[in-house]
Amino acid sequence: MQGKIPATVITGFLGAGKTTMIRNLLENADGRKIALIINEFGDLGVDGEVLKGCGIDTCSEDDIVELNNGCICCTVADDFIPTMTKLLERENRPDHIVIETSGLALPQPLVAAFNWPGIKTAVTVDGVVTVVDAAAVSEGRFADDHDRLEAQRSADEALDHESPLEELFEDQIRAADMVVLNKADLIDAARLENVRSNVAGQSDRALKIIHATHGRLPVDVLLGLKSATEDQIALRKSHHEMEHESGEEHDHDHDEFESFVAVAGSVSDPAGFVAGLKEVIAGHDVLRLKGFCDVPGKPMRLVVQAVGQRIETYFDRPWRDGEERTTRLVVIGLHDIDQATIAGAIAAAAG
Known part of the structure; x- marks a missing residue:
């Protein structure tokens, strides 16, 4: 790996805290010049804008590349490879590359792309870090609870396979070199240990599992794993890869999810706006909201x-x-969310 630029792939489900963790990493980079590649699900580049607002000398706006053309695992050839090539052609190469995948991405195809000619000789995957929302998993939102699933199957004959969310949760853990149980402060020690056991059970390898609050971790914990994951990723197959090998018909797409940008007026009462957003989220099964507001x-x-x-x-x-x-x-949100109604409710909440 001598002479190769190390790259860290940070993956994890929607809202696990990836961007917050990266921001903390940049603020404590100890002089390392870091380039960021950010892949978002949605048309508004919120994560990139949040990181560009950091004002950190070792990671300028020119060092942040946003890929908004779709899930990076589906557009490796079209987006990721050209982006990496441009980074490597720069006169002042970065000391480290950090890639934040969207919350819906499979890490396996992305890591495998580091074996492409022209990339493999210049860059190595220092590690795949999967960020898990410990509080959400503790609440059973993304946990693989076999007993509950079997009970649902018994009650509903149409439920004969695991949900895409559960498969994605497992695939992101299966690809990891290290798992960060984020938001650990929101649950007690017993529940945190249950989450740790749940996560460990998703992999047939012994995983390094640590916990964090607000994504705060020492930079030397996240960087410097020296895993060379591109040499091992073929052994960490996703559900899609295993089903393809078995001959099953299975397309990896994101038809189950949908995103749009809601535009509203100025927010004169931020606390009231937050209360209104909670009602929108609860009433329309919204998975994630993120963006910027104007406060007069x-x-x-x-x-x-x-x-x-x-x-x-x-x-x-x-x-x-x-x-x-x-x-x-x-x-x-999930497919077929009522965009017009949600957008109207958000505008009304803004006042």
Whole structure:
């Protein structure tokens, strides 16, 4: 691996805290020049904008590349390979590359792409880090509870396979070199240990599993794993790969999910807006909300990050000269969500 640029792939389900963890990493990079490749699900580049607002010298806006053309695992040849090639052609190469996948991505095809000619000789996968929302798994939202699943099967003859969310949860863990149980402060020690056991049971390898609060981890914990994962990823197959090998018909797509951008007016009462968003999320089974809001009288934009009923807001940077002050939120939900009704409810909540 001597001379190769190390790359860390950070994956995890929607809202697990990947972007927050990367922001903490950048703020404590100890002088490393880091390039970021960010793949989002949705048309509004929220994660990239949040990281560009950090103001960190070792990771300028020019070092952040956003891929919004679709899931990176489905567009490796079209998006990822050209992006990596451009990074490697730069006069001042980065010391480390960090790739944040969308919450719906399979890590396996992405890691396998590091074996492509021209990439393998210059870059190695330092490690795949899977971020898990420990509180959500503890609540059973993304856990693989076989007893509950069997009970549902008994009650509903149409339920004869695992849901895509459970398969995705397992595949992201199966690909990992390290799993971070994030939001550990939201559950007690016993529940955290149950989550740890659940996660460990998804892999046939002994996984390094650590926990974190607000994505805060020492940089030397996340970087420097030296796993060379591209040499091992063929042994960490996803459900899609295993079903393909068995001859089963199985397409990897994201038809089960849908996203759109909701635009609203200024938010005069942030607390009331958050309360309104909670009603929207509960009433329409929204998986994820994220974006920026205009608050009159405030020079800075308000960031909104919502996972289920947990909503975080904070001001990140001033609005730039010439930048349109508006409220724009990416809404991610299951297929056939009522976009018009949800957008109307969000606009009404803004006041």
